[in-house]
Amino acid sequence: MNSNEVMKQVEELVYNNDIEGFKKLMDSLEDVNLQDKYGWTPLHLxxxxxxxxxxxxxxxxxxxxxNIQDTSGWTPLMEAIMDDFEEIVKYLVQKGADLSIANARGVTAPVLAQKFERTSMQKYLS
Structure with a gap:
């Protein structure tokens, strides 16, 4: 199975919130940082x-x-900010997410939070 096929399975398990199936699939992979054609990883999804x-x-x-980046330079932290998941933002920052990484447009996570007016998240990003 190629990486895009595996990532399709990952996407379905994530969409269905099938945590047990997700864990089983992740346990079978050599690399959980596997990326699809967009550079998305299981973590991004x-x-x-x-x-x-x-x-x-x-x-x-x-x-x-x-801190892995997709093909547009987006990190998991940037995804969490864009999708407005404050608890995930807080968690990733606590785990050491790099706030200085810029995407392909030169935008960092703190700037993204400001751009999308995620004021409650900004306290974790300064």
Missing amino acids: AIRRGREEMVRYLVEEKGADI
Whole structure:
């Protein structure tokens, strides 16, 4: 199975919030930082749906790279800011997410939070 096929499975499990199926699939992978054609990883996908339990599992149990960038330079932290998941933002910052990484347009996570008026998140990003 190629990476895009695996990521399709990941996406379905995340969408359905199937935590047990998700863990089983992640346990079968050599690399949980696997990226699809857009550069999205399982962590990016879990964040896009606000799946906190999956995010914590990937970071704490599987060692997912919290600073990995997709093809547009977006990090998991940037995804969490854009999708307005404050608890995930707080968690990623506590786990050491790099606030200085810029996406392809030169925008960092703190600037993104300001741009999208995520005022409650800004306290974690300064």
